[in-house]
Amino acid sequence: MDINMLRKIISEADITNEKSFNLSFIEKRKNGYTAYIPSLEKSLRESLKNLYLNSLEKNIFEFEQQAYNELGREDDVLDVSDLKVGNIENIIEEIYKQEHCCFDLTKMSLDKINYYVVKIFVNNQTIFLFRRFNKQKKLRKGIKGKFTGNSFVKIDSEIIGIDDDIDIIIFNNEALIINRYALQTIFDLSDYFLGKTDQAMRVIEGYGKINNFELFESDCKNDGTAIKRLTKIVNTPELINGFFDNIGQLPKVINDLSLVISMDHEGKVNYEGSRDERTQILSCIADKYYITLLQGKVGEDKLK
Numbered sequence: 001m002d003i004n005m006l007r008k009i010i011s012e013a014d015i016t017n018e019k020s021f022n023l024s025f026i027e028k029r030k031n032g033y034t035a036y037i038p039s040l041e042k043s044l045r046e047s048l049k050n051l052y053l054n055s056l057e058k059n060i061f062e063f064e065q066q067a068y069n070e071l072g073r074e075d076d077v078l079d080v081s082d083l084k085v086g087n088i089e090n091i092i093e094e095i096y097k098q099e100h101c102c103f104d105l106t107k108m109s110l111d112k113i114n115y116y117v118v119k120i121f122v123n124n125q126t127i128f129l130f131r132r133f134n135k136q137k138k139l140r141k142g143i144k145g146k147f148t149g150n151s152f153v154k155i156d157s158e159i160i161g162i163d164d165d166i167d168i169i170i171f172n173n174e175a176l177i178i179n180r181y182a183l184q185t186i187f188d189l190s191d192y193f194l195g196k197t198d199q200a201m202r203v204i205e206g207y208g209k210i211n212n213f214e215l216f217e218s219d220c221k222n223d224g225t226a227i228k229r230l231t232k233i234v235n236t237p238e239l240i241n242g243f244f245d246n247i248g249q250l251p252k253v254i255n256d257l258s259l260v261i262s263m264d265h266e267g268k269v270n271y272e273g274s275r276d277e278r279t280q281i282l283s284c285i286a287d288k289y290y291i292t293l294l295q296g297k298v299g300e301d302k303l304k
Contacts, residue, residue, distance in 0.1 A: 001065065001080055001169065001171060001172075001176040002267060003056055003061045003062075003297075005153060006056060006127060006169070007053060007056050007057075009120070009122050009123070009125055009127065010049060010052055010053055010056070010122070011049075011053060012122050012123065013044045013045075013049050013120060013121075013122045014122070015042055015045040015049060015128045016038070016042065017121075018039075019121050019232075019236070020045060020116075020118055020120065020121055020122065021040055021044075021045040021048050021049065021117055021118065021119070021121075022037065022040075022047075022058075022118070022119040022120075022121070023037070023038060023040060023044070023048070023116065023117075023119075023162075024036065024037050024095065024096075024101075024116060024117045024119065025037075025108060025113045025116045025133065026095060026113065026114055026115050026116065026117060026133075027040075027108070027109075027112045027113055027114065028114040028115075028186075028270070032094065032100065033091075033094055033095050033100050034100055034101075034102055035095050035096065035101050035102065035117075036098055036102050036103075036105055036107070036108040036113075037102070037103055038103075038105055039099055039103075048118060048162075050202070050276065051162070051164050052118070052120075052129060052164070052165060052166070055164040055165070055166055057230050060178065061078075062277060063076050063077055063078045064077050064078070065077070065078045065079075065080045065176070066079065066080065067076070067079070067080060067081070067118060068081035068085055068175075068177060068229045069232065070193070070228040070229070070232045070235075071228055071232060073231060074187070078176060078177065078178060079106065079175075079176070079177035079180065079183075080174055080175065080176055080177070081174070081175045081177065082171070082173065082174065082175070083173055083174070083175060083190075085175065085183075085187075085189075085192060086183055086184075086186075086187030086188050086189045086192050087187060087188045087191065087192055087237055088170065088175055089186055091187055091188060092170065095117070096248050100139060110133075110160060113133045113184070114130060114132070114133060114186070115130060115133050115167075115182075115185075115186050116130075116131055116133055116162070117129065117130055118131075123171075124155060126171075127169065127171045128169070128170035128171070129168075129169055130166070130167050130168040130169075130170070130182065130186055130274075131162075131163070131165060131166060131167050131182075132169050132179075132182050132185060132186065134168055146248065163293075167180055167182035167183075167186065168182055168183060168186065169180040174200070192231070193227040193228060193230075193231050194221065194227060196227075196230065196231035196234050197220060197221055197226075197227045197230040197231060198221075199233075199234050200230040200231075200233055200234035200240065201217050201220070201221075201230070203234070204240060204285070205217070207244045208268075209244055209247060209267070209268050209269060210268065210269045210271055210281070211264065211268050211270050211271055212270070212271045212272065212273070213268065213271070215271060216271045216278065216281070219278055223275070223278065225279075225281075226278060226282060229282045229283075229286060230282065233282070233285055234288050239285060239286055239287060240285060242287065243284060243285045243287065247267060248267070250263065250269070250284060251263060253284060253289060259275045259280045259284075260274065260277055260280060261277060261280050261281060269281060288301045289301075
C-alpha cells in the first residue's frame with residue numbers, strides 16, 4: 001500500500017464537505033453490527049485530517065510490507081492482504097447498511113463499543129481507518145472537567161479519546177495490517193479460518209491418503225494453530241497437490257527428520273490422534289522442511 005498516496009489523498013480532503021470525514025463507533029454483536037455515527041463539525045473534520053496526516057508520518061509506516069501470513073510475521077514488517085481475509089469486505093458492507101446505522105447517540109453505550117472507524121472520502125476515493133476502542137480511556141469514576149480561563153468547569157457528559165494510532169487501513173481493495181491482534185478482534189477471522197480449513201479438507205480427503213481421516217479433520221478443526229496452517233496451505237493451491245504427487249518421498253523425509261509419522265504398506269499416512277502427528281503431517285503438506293544447499297543441513301521454515 002502506497003503510504004505517500006494516502007497522505008496525498010488525505011491532504012486534499014475538503015473539510016467544508018460534510019462527507020469528507022465520517023466517524024463511526026461500532027458495536028459488534030453475535031447477530032450483527034450497529035454503527036453509531038455522530039455529526040462532525042468542520043473544526044473536528046480539520047482536526048481528524050491533521051491527526052491522521054501526522055500519524056502516517058510515523059516510522060512504522062516505513063516498514064517493509066509483505067503479504068499477510070496466517071502463521072505470523074517478522075519484526076519490523078507490516079502485513080498486506082486482500083479483503084477476503086477475515087471477511088473484511090463483507091463486514092464493511094454490513095457496517096454501513098442503512099438499517100445498521102444509528103444517528104441517535106443517546107442509544108449508544110460506550111461499554112459495548114468494540115472499535116471505531118474513520119471513513120475518509122476524497123475525489124471518489126475512500127479510505128477506512130480502523131482502531132480498537134479502548135474502554136479504559138473512558139473516565140469511569142471521579143469528576144470530569146475542563147479548564148476555561150482560570151476556572152475548572154465540570155463536564156457531565158462522557159468523554160472519550162480518539163488517538164493517532166491506526167490498527168488497520170483499508171484502501172483500493174487492500175488491507176494494511178499494522179496491528180495483527182486488531183485484525184482478529186475487529187474482523188471475523190475464526191469463521192474465515194474454519195471456512196478455509198473445510199475447503200482444504202475436502203481437497204485432502206479427495207486423495208484418500210490419510211488413514212482415520214475423520215479424526216484427523218475433527219482434530220484439525222479444534223486446533224487453532226492447525227486451522228491457521230491449513231488456511232495458508234489452501235491459499236497456496238500447489239502445496240496440497242504437490243504433497244500428494246510426491247508422497248513417495250515422504251518415507252525419506254520421515255527418516256531424515258526422525259518424525260513420528262508412520263505409513264502403512266499401501267503408502268498411506270497413519271493418523272492416531274496425537275498433536276505431534278497432526279503438526280508434522282501439516283508441516284509436510286506445507287513443505288516446511290528443507291536441506292541447505294551449502295552444508296546439507298536439515299531445517300524447518302516456521303512461517304510456512
